[in-house]
Amino acid sequence: MLHLQLPGDGCYYVALFPRPRAETAPTMTALANGKLIKVAGAFGADYAFLAMFPGEASAEGVSVKGTAATVQERGALMVLTLGAPGEVRFKEYGLAGEGGASLQVDKEGLRVSVMPSAQTQDVKLTAPGNWSASGAKIKDARDGALVLSVPAGTTAARLVKR
Numbered sequence: 001m002l003h004l005q006l007p008g009d010g011c012y013y014v015a016l017f018p019r020p021r022a023e024t025a026p027t028m029t030a031l032a033n034g035k036l037i038k039v040a041g042a043f044g045a046d047y048a049f050l051a052m053f054p055g056e057a058s059a060e061g062v063s064v065k066g067t068a069a070t071v072q073e074r075g076a077l078m079v080l081t082l083g084a085p086g087e088v089r090f091k092e093y094g095l096a097g098e099g100g101a102s103l104q105v106d107k108e109g110l111r112v113s114v115m116p117s118a119q120t121q122d123v124k125l126t127a128p129g130n131w132s133a134s135g136a137k138i139k140d141a142r143d144g145a146l147v148l149s150v151p152a153g154t155t156a157a158r159l160v161k162r
């Protein structure tokens with residue numbers, strides 16, 4: 001997705017969605033007063049948020065704070081992604097952090113990915129249930145929210161329900 005701002009002419013989003021020629025084109029819908037773009041098709045739905053300055057938007061169960069976030073819904077698979085510091089939520093799941101991160105939700109559990117760092121990174125998650133983690137330490141867990149501490153040099157952690 002590309003965010004353009006033209007002097008005196010407002011802001012524009014250009015969304016490119018590659019697909020095979022024989023595949024039906026997805027529908028693209030502006031939501032939240034144009035702050036969110038929804039791309040939907042046989043594959044599922046993608047929601048994208050991109051802003052020059054930190055902002056907020058919500059629609060259809062998606063809620064974002066920050067400058068760059070996406071949600072992908074593919075049946076039983078869901079991926080929440082932050083491209084910059086912020087927060088993204090979809091239904092009962094959420095991800096918040098100080099840098100790029102993603103939360104993948106599937107039938108196996110949760111997979112958290114972060115950008116490589118020389119320092120320990122904390123990622124805040126919202127997910128129903130009780131979880132145990134491998135590849136990272138759960139620092140705090142209460143009321144469906146937990147703080148995951150990802151060690152320096154680690155880029156992924158897996159959480160499974162207890």
